[in-house]
Amino acid sequence: MATLVLVRHGQSVANLANVFTGWLDVALTPQGEAEARQAGAKLRALHFDQAYCSTLVRSRRTLELILEQLHQATVPVHAAEALRERMYGALQGLNKAETIRQYGLTQVNTWRRSYEDAPPEGETLHHTQQRVVAYYEQEIAPQLRRGRHVLVVSHGNTLRALRMQLEGLSVAQVEALEIPTGGVRVYELDSALAIGQMRDL
Numbered sequence: 234m235a236t237l238v239l240v241r242h243g244q245s246v247a248n249l250a251n252v253f254t255g256w257l258d259v260a261l262t263p264q265g266e267a268e269a270r271q272a273g274a275k276l277r278a279l280h281f282d283q284a285y286c287s288t289l290v291r292s293r294r295t296l297e298l299i300l301e302q303l304h305q306a307t308v309p310v311h312a313a314e315a316l317r318e319r320m321y322g323a324l325q326g327l328n329k330a331e332t333i334r335q336y337g338l339t340q341v342n343t344w345r346r347s348y349e350d351a352p353p354e355g356e357t358l359h360h361t362q363q364r365v366v367a368y369y370e371q372e373i374a375p376q377l378r379r380g381r382h383v384l385v386v387s388h389g390n391t392l393r394a395l396r397m398q399l400e401g402l403s404v405a406q407v408e409a410l411e412i413p414t415g416g417v418r419v420y421e422l423d424s425a426l427a428i429g430q431m432r433d434l
C-alpha cells in the first residue's frame with residue numbers, strides 16, 4: 234500500500250491580511266508555523282520516501298517544519314513550479330473584503346471558486362488543474378505505483394484541483410470544497426492507484 238499525504242501550507246501573512254495571494258511569495262505567520270508543526274505532529278506514524286512542495290516560500294517552509302517535527306529532515310524534497318498556487322492575475326495583492334465591496338460577493342465568489350471562470354488576467358481552476366495533474370502523473374504517481382510514501386505540501390486551489398482528479402469530484406463539489414491552512418488529507422492507494430482509504434487528520 235502506498236500513502237499519499239496532501240497538506241496545505243500554514244497561514245501566510247497574506248491569508249492573515251485577507252489578501253489575494255496567488256503567485257505572490259509571502260512568508261508564514263507565527264500561527265502558520267505552528268499549523269505546520271501541528272501537521273507534522275499528526276503524521277508521526279509515517280515515514281516518507283519523497284516529499285514535494287511548490288517553489289513558493291510558504292509551501293517550502295511548511296514542508297521544512299513538518300519534516301523537522303518528524304525528525305525526517307533527510308527525506309528527498311522536490312520544489313516544483315507546477316505546484317504553485319493558482320495565478321490570481323489582477324486580484325493578487327488586493328484585499329478580499331475590499332474587492333467584494335467593489336465588485337459584489339457573487340462576482341468575487343465566482344473568481345475565487347468557479348472551475349471555468351478566470352479572475353482577470355489569472356488562471357481558471359481548470360487550467361491550474363491541468364498543470365498540477367500533469368505533474369502528479371509524471372512525477373508523483375510513479376512513486377506511488379512503487380508503494381512509496383509521499384508527502385505533498387501545496388496550496389488551497391492547487392489541492393482543490395488535485396483532489397477533484399483523485400477523488401472524482403464533480404464541478405459542483407470542487408466549487409464547494411474549502412481546505413483549511415495546515416489541513417492534512419491522507420490516502421492509502423493500491424499499486425493501480427485505487428483509493429483504499431482517505432481521511433482528514
Ligand SMILES: O=C(O)[C@@H](CO)OP(=O)(O)O
Pocket residue numbers: 248252253254255256318321345389390
Ligand atoms: O489568495 C489565494 O491565493 C487563495 C488561497 O489563499 O485564496 P482563495 O481562498 O480566495 O482562493
